[in-house]
Amino acid sequence: MSMLVNGMDVYACYQCGKCSASCPVYFAMDILPHQILRLLQIGEMDQVLDCESIWLCTLCSACSTRCPRGVDLPVIIEELRRAGLRRVSGPGRSQRAFHNSVLRSLERHGRVYKAGLAVSGHLSTGSRQRDARLVLALLKRGKLRMWPSRIRGRLVVRGFFQRVQAGQEGEKDV
Amino acid sequence: MSNYAFYPGCSLHNTARESSQSLLLVMDRLGIGYDEVPDWNCCGGTSAVSLDEQLAVNLAVRNLLQAKSLAGDGLVVPCAHCYHRLMSGKRRVESDPDMRRRVEKELRHPVEDLPPVYNALQVMERAEILEKIRLYAVKSLSGLKVACYYGCQLVRPPRLTNFDHPENPTGLDRIVEILGGEAVPWPLKTECCGGNLSFAKRDVSEKLAQRILDMAIECEAECIVTACPICQANLDLHQFQLFHRSTGAEAASARKKIPVFFFSQLIGLVLGFDSHAVGLSRHFIPAWEALALAGIR
Ligand code: SF4
Ligand code: SF4
Numbered sequence: 001m002s003m004l005v006n007g008m009d010v011y012a013c014y015q016c017g018k019c020s021a022s023c024p025v026y027f028a029m030d031i032l033p034h035q036i037l038r039l040l041q042i043g044e045m046d047q048v049l050d051c052e053s054i055w056l057c058t059l060c061s062a063c064s065t066r067c068p069r070g071v072d073l074p075v076i077i078e079e080l081r082r083a084g085l086r087r088v089s090g091p092g093r094s095q096r097a098f099h100n101s102v103l104r105s106l107e108r109h110g111r112v113y114k115a116g117l118a119v120s121g122h123l124s125t126g127s128r129q130r131d132a133r134l135v136l137a138l139l140k141r142g143k144l145r146m147w148p149s150r151i152r153g154r155l156v157v158r159g160f161f162q163r164v165q166a167g168q169e170g171e172k173d174v
Numbered sequence: 175m176s177n178y179a180f181y182p183g184c185s186l187h188n189t190a191r192e193s194s195q196s197l198l199l200v201m202d203r204l205g206i207g208y209d210e211v212p213d214w215n216c217c218g219g220t221s222a223v224s225l226d227e228q229l230a231v232n233l234a235v236r237n238l239l240q241a242k243s244l245a246g247d248g249l250v251v252p253c254a255h256c257y258h259r260l261m262s263g264k265r266r267v268e269s270d271p272d273m274r275r276r277v278e279k280e281l282r283h284p285v286e287d288l289p290p291v292y293n294a295l296q297v298m299e300r301a302e303i304l305e306k307i308r309l310y311a312v313k314s315l316s317g318l319k320v321a322c323y324y325g326c327q328l329v330r331p332p333r334l335t336n337f338d339h340p341e342n343p344t345g346l347d348r349i350v351e352i353l354g355g356e357a358v359p360w361p362l363k364t365e366c367c368g369g370n371l372s373f374a375k376r377d378v379s380e381k382l383a384q385r386i387l388d389m390a391i392e393c394e395a396e397c398i399v400t401a402c403p404i405c406q407a408n409l410d411l412h413q414f415q416l417f418h419r420s421t422g423a424e425a426a427s428a429r430k431k432i433p434v435f436f437f438s439q440l441i442g443l444v445l446g447f448d449s450h451a452v453g454l455s456r457h458f459i460p461a462w463e464a465l466a467l468a469g470i471r
Binding site: 024025027028056058059060061062064065072074078079081082085094095097098099100102103106110111112130133134137138141142143144145149151152153154156157159160161163164167 | 216220226229232233280326327330331365378415
């Protein structure tokens with residue numbers, strides 16, 4: 001029996017738990033790495049798509065490097081994320097909002113406009129006053145460019161995004 | 175003289191500017207030639223791959239094609255995250271003809287003979303470059319105790335990154351020793367610093383960063399040196415934010431701070447550049463105490 005997620009067979013996992021023991025963000029996860037695999041094995045896809053863990057994973061590959069069964073969990077997690085990146089609510093919403101802002105910036109300019117991200121509320125220091133102080137401190141050290149840096153090939157990059165969007169709309173139709 | 179294409183990436187244009195600033199100085203001094211990749215685009219980081227796999231590959235491959243004509247000896251990528259993404263895109267088109275065809279269609283360009291991709295550490299840790307650093311050194315770290323921190327994206331997964339070991343790499347340790355410093359043994363060399371959660375999930379990212387700083391201090395390091403510009407910026411900025419968030423009493427009893435360098439800053443200092451030139455004035459946590467210990471000002 002095999003069930004592939006992004007080319008990885010989830011049945012290869014024998015639940016030793018080494019991945020969870022290696023994971024640096026386990027303390028914040030609602031479902032631990034080895035539990036993600038177990039849920040996939042028993043077909044509980046919805047639970048996995050709805051957890052915060054897949055958005056907390058930093059893709060650090062500590063788990064996959066140590067897994068005795070060669071299971072590449074970050075590769076699986078990337079695929080799970082692709083199913084839900086555009087969702088607004090639910091666990092992991094701040095991480096998704098961040099990724100979506102990065103992608104908007106990349107789509108527009110071809111590069112990421114960090115000062116734009118900073119002022120659009122993605123610093124999450126917990127208060128406006130602290131956000132402002134941080135932006136100032138970064139500017140003072142020349143660590144934020146005031147204006148976006150645009151590339152000449154941005155239309156090509158925009159084309160990549162159009163294909164993605166067309167694909168997603170196509171999926172909805174069927 | 176060697177000639178590389180150089181890919182800075184968005185972080186080195188912003189929060190991690192001191193990394194490219196010092197690296198380019200050092201490359202110049204050591205006679206390692208480079209040209210910036212013309213019109214490079216963002217590598218997409220962990221965001222593009224979370225939306226669409228081919229998008230991530232497209233973004234990587236466009237950069238590799240832009241670099242191709244310049245990269246006689248390959249493409250140098252100082253940012254560990256960009257390095258990871260460019261390597262991953264390159265592997266993907268080289269091993270999957272179907273993906274290659276799709277990328278060619280979107281880029282309207284044949285995808286072949288992509289240049290080899292190196293991280294800056296992989297270029298600097300080569301025996302002949304280490305020998306050059308030894309020859310050109312005008313100062314020494316004089317036994318400064320350094321925690322060598324590689325982070326996660328640079329060395330893992332091993333199928334992608336070609337480092338000596340995914341959990342105990344040694345390139346930085348060798349460089350620090352050539353510079354006259356002492357690489358302290360410590361256990362978190364390749365643990366994730368949470369840098370890519372620092373915007374979206376500050377509380378989690380802070381725990382990861384603090385764990386690394388505490389461990390380095392516990393192992394008696396006097397500074398940390400990183401090979402990843404995002405780790406450097408994250409560990410430095412985290413200490414600043416922690417300090418400014420604590421109330422008066424907490425700040426007074428605040429935790430010990432530890433300066434965090436990008437490795438080319440230390441090389442630059444030993445080669446005789448001053449602290450301003452290698453970008454130390456951009457740091458949040460001042461480094462003068464550590465430099466005084468090393469007898470460098
Ligand atoms: S380390 Fe590998 S085999 Fe063990 S529980 Fe995790 S995924 Fe399964
Ligand atoms: S890749 Fe993700 S799940 Fe695996 S150890 Fe790192 S953070 Fe945890």
